[in-house]
Amino acid sequence: MAEELNIPREIGRAEKYQRLYPALESLLEGEDDLIANMANFVGALMECFDFLWIGFYRLQGSELVLGPFQGPLACTRIKVGSGVCGASVREGRSILVPDVEKFPGHIACSSRSRSELVVPVRGRGIIQGVLDLDSEKLDDFSALDQHHLERLVELLAKHY
Numbered sequence: 001m002a003e004e005l006n007i008p009r010e011i012g013r014a015e016k017y018q019r020l021y022p023a024l025e026s027l028l029e030g031e032d033d034l035i036a037n038m039a040n041f042v043g044a045l046m047e048c049f050d051f052l053w054i055g056f057y058r059l060q061g062s063e064l065v066l067g068p069f070q071g072p073l074a075c076t077r078i079k080v081g082s083g084v085c086g087a088s089v090r091e092g093r094s095i096l097v098p099d100v101e102k103f104p105g106h107i108a109c110s111s112r113s114r115s116e117l118v119v120p121v122r123g124r125g126i127i128q129g130v131l132d133l134d135s136e137k138l139d140d141f142s143a144l145d146q147h148h149l150e151r152l153v154e155l156l157a158k159h160y
């Protein structure tokens, strides 16, 4: 039977991340299939937060290919260097975009997205893809989200 998260939606973001860490740790440790773990990872985040879109892109050659996600349909392939996701891979760092209209080259998969956070996924010492989060609210992501999502992504990265 699948585990239940039992993280109330009404508690603050910092507390949600604190509760998510051990929950995701135990959810992922019992499974070594990367795609299954990515799917439950985005499912767990979507259960906690009201973001528009949460998902993975996997690096395949010079392109990022859409992986498990929740939210509206999304672009399937993004070239390294293109958009926020491609910039995150090229620069090897997380990128926080308070207003997507002000990010040169932003790729609008959904016209509803107003702000975005992209965190690179490093497995076995190299970048394997990104976790991408989109929000319908301007300036919805902060350094707090970036910090916690980078830690959560490390839990997944153990499975490469």
Ligand code: SME
Binding pocket: 053, 074, 075, 078, 082, 083, 084, 085, 086, 105, 106, 107, 108, 109, 110, 113, 116, 132, 134
């Ligand atoms: N906005 C992203 C594209 C992916 S979608 O947001 C799901 C970008 O500029 O890379």
